[in-house]
Amino acid sequence: MKSMTSLKPMTSMTSLKTVKTSSGRGRTWRGAALAALLTAGALTGAVPTAQGAGTRTETPVASTHPADGVTESVVRVKAPLPSAFGSRPAACDWLSYLRYRSAEGPAASADADRILVAQPGILEGAGAFDSVARGTVAKAAAQGRHIEFWALDRRSNCLEDRTGIASGDQHAAVDYYYRGRPVDGRTFDGFAGNGRLGWLAKLGIEQTVRDQYDLLVAELPDPGLRRSRLLCGGHSLGGVITGYFAAADFDGNPATTADAGQNQCAGYFALDTTVSTSLDDLSGSIPDDTGLPDIGLGYAAVQAGLDTGALPRSLSAPVLLNPETMTLLAIAGLGAVHDPDAEADLPAYLPSGLNIEATNRFLFSKDAAAFLTGSPAVKDFRLTNAAVLGALMDDQSVPLAFLQSSVGFFDGGPVVDKDFPAANGSAQPTQLFGVEYKAIPGQPHGPLYTWRNYDRVGDADDPGYRSADGTPFTTAGKEVTDIRELARSLAEQPLDFTEQYFPTKLLTDIQLGTSPQVKRLVVHPGGLTANPTLTVLAGDGLLAGRIPADLHPVVAAGYQHLDVLTAAPVQNDGRPEPVSAGLAAFARAPR
Template sequence: MPQNRSRRRARTLTGATAVALAAAALVALPQSGAEAAPAGRTETPLVTHSPDDDVAVSQVTLAAPLPKGFGAHPAACDTLSYLRYRSVRGPAAPTAADRVLVAQPGALAGAASLDGIARHTVENAAAQGRSVEFWALDRRANCLDDTTGLTAAVAANDPQVALDYYYRGAVVNGRRFAGFVPQKQLGWLSKMGVQQSVLDWHTLLLHELPDPAFRASKVWCGGHSLGGLVTGFFAASDFDGNPATTADAGYNQCAGFFALDSQVATSIDGTLPAPAAVPALVRAGRRAVDGAYASGVLPRSLDIPVVNAETLNSLAITAVFAQLRPQEVSPVATFFKGNRNVTTAMRFLISKDAGAFLTGLPSAYDFRFTNEAALGALMDDNSQPIAALQASVGFATGGRLAAKSFPTGNDLLRIPQLTGLTQPVLGTARKVIPDDPGPLWARGTGPVYRWLNYDQVTSAHGKPWTTPASEVTDIGDLARDMAEYPLDFTEHYFPTAMFTDTLLWAAGDRGVVPTAVHLDEIGSRPTFTILGADGLVVPFLKGRTPKDTLVLPGYQHLDVLTAAKVQNDGRREPGAAALTKYVLAH
């Protein structure tokens, strides 16, 4: 079994690497010498820890003011950004590439969530002597994310920099963290729904690739999760206000489409579960929804006890420690012990049963984890209870383990009649949790739990919870993706308008995305779909998979994006390989 030692070496920073990354962090500052192109456009090369040194990554930012009427918003939000991936041996101009893939991230996700599949696709094409670029889009609301402390910590090879920046008032690169943005300052986000996302995508494509013939023959448009639905709305959109003229239509801006654990459509087949209050809002109509946003009854960004800007940022801080100090005992849990917001999330995510959740005994802070194991506990499909946040990154070791029965028991996941509900919400993997915090009189003195990477799990290690065949993502890759990019992995201020728009649309309100008038043309271009067998979409299809679909056994929702380049069976990652083959063949 491969042990992936080269990747583990790549995650240990040398002094030279730290200096290079510090220089890269300075390059990323607005006043830096970033490469200037057309007016209002900057392209900044990025230095990363990825061992894939044949892929060049840069951050591209365009000036794109929001329309009047959006309300007060930061100046940084009058821009659009994306991560541009290309082969170091390929042409410098995207218009000289054989293909350009442009992808929307899923809900709660930023551009860096697409890093793995982007890199693999570029490399696969280069190995065939072809040039493919992959552009990972960052939705506009990510302008609110302050990644200064994260990227500076990685550049300095010191995870403490991140904690000091976000919680101790430290000044980094001349900037002091202004705090997490309160809902009362996010009124403009209630307008940042599907329609504006579609318009932003169109603006970016026309700015970066102005030749309509190139777009129609060489550009492939797609997305992960909710991004697949945004792709569907884009394909159906009319952009000149005259549906009778179709050269401007979305489906004519791309040579083809792709979906990553999603569908290129305006709704997923079947009925998605929703909070009990949402159907009533949908029935009441758009006016009621708009009023709820205006009054603050509906939060403008997703802001619930477990998933909000601070908890998502704390997840990224955990990833910084896992990237830079993977084998050291994690100080993160202890640091956050007095933080009610993060502690609530920890209790939900890392409680063995309802009793532990209600009492906080034992708490997540009573266990000792390495930094890598702490990230694994928060993201692995055998621990993380929310399906949309799960990846198959290995397994815990080093101490006693027990079945996790909160928020639900493992037996519920095994009832076939409930799969359509449980799989999209809870996932398919049986949940397990460390079970030795030390004796009652000395909590926090138990064994140090460590992490087995995806390629170190054996049947004996994982029994009865997992097998090597269902472990597909390198935890080091995941930590890097979550930690070091200025356009980050998570979307801290995800606009809830993205959700309410899709619900209103499903209820029959076509006014929420008025440009989407060419619905019959969504399937008029070649479309390739990649699904995780254990992901969110398969249960809704009930065997009716679209044409040209690849279903990947053992893959969770995030694995479709993050799976390691070489799998445990020795093959190159099959999803990206199939996507590369498909777009080059059409």
């Protein structure tokens, strides 16, 4: 592990160079590139709608979410890639998004009062927006406004196979993905290696913003409706993609501006990010081991490496950031949805292997000795299904800031400091490990460790666990996300919470600010400020300690990077959730 100032992009152990971003400021390629992250149910028969048979499907999504007056569906629109992309799965010639709307509102999107269109962050899929989308639509409806929220899936999500998760059974899912056993007559084709991802070598920022434009035009052909009804934005890297979209020209003629990105939107929104064409504001860090190229190679050399397969075409690392381990999040979500308080057998049921073993040790070792020896291991502790998910995602457990949410705390037995990979109270950079003390169950082969949900922290029966130095591990004001809703977002969405095959080229295009794709895109730089912008920042998120006051942001106190998407509708102070409230108000304001 390295600090933010010595990391290569997203995760690699190669040498470091300082480069200029498109804003002209110096950055380290490794530290900026994956600063941000992060950052699931079966579909019934799809019914062709507006675009005509075979070109568009919209399918209702069933959910165990409590009734909130919000209707959800998954929409797929056919949009074939150019032939230059080469061979790819047929599913990759479609674009998809989750459509959230008021059950009492109009059925046609063109009749909605506003539509928020959201781009996900790095390694993030449409399913991650479930809570904030529902909250925003519900709050607007309570105010008499019927809006929609479209959570976009980037095209690379077409490579994911949700069959095992859609079974609804943890054991069946593990057997499907890791033991080659079929589900409903289908056998998993395996996690795709670099040799099967040749077409991703061409899937960069230019095609990404083109995909958004083509989708919006297909769904709302009237340019006047797009200009007056759409609010464009995103989470994390989604803010940067929105910046490129706003500055883009889509017909090849700068003199005609009806097609310009700025004229597809009435306003912009940024969730723990900024609307820009730079990665400067996404300053977090993650493990430095993806083997990505040194930025000093230059655009031509990087592109040649992607084309030949000499460089990884999708971002991955042995710990957490690869398809094999990211799938575990949804599998853990299944247990927390269906039987959260039951004792989990998932840690023992998982097969052994480098990625899974490294991930388990990294997340569940209290010190370096436990990490090196593998003892005690996670399977030596008795945990409920909810506690397993909490250990994977909570900000007092997972030691990577961009993966953290505030979902409660361990309960049921003694808890000790987790001093690996960094000691509590040490002067480690918060961009890497976050600002919270880390904890871990302290008694293997002992009591059943349960999970105290966010809204029970601080109750009369809360033990009030403290670090060895006396610091409380958490307080009610720091807990904002319902672990049950997080589990639903992971396990029930037909479009994944994560993005298992994030295209390397999408980052190299942006980081190499002189790439041809960037030069072709940034035609109308004034587009970034041409429309009103709402910036909502997590108080303990990526910009903690350096929140830009000139943006007049809404700051969600105590929130982590993911909490801006996952926070519960009502907070522990009794107030409405500020992110969805801010978005609903922004959608209500005249444009």
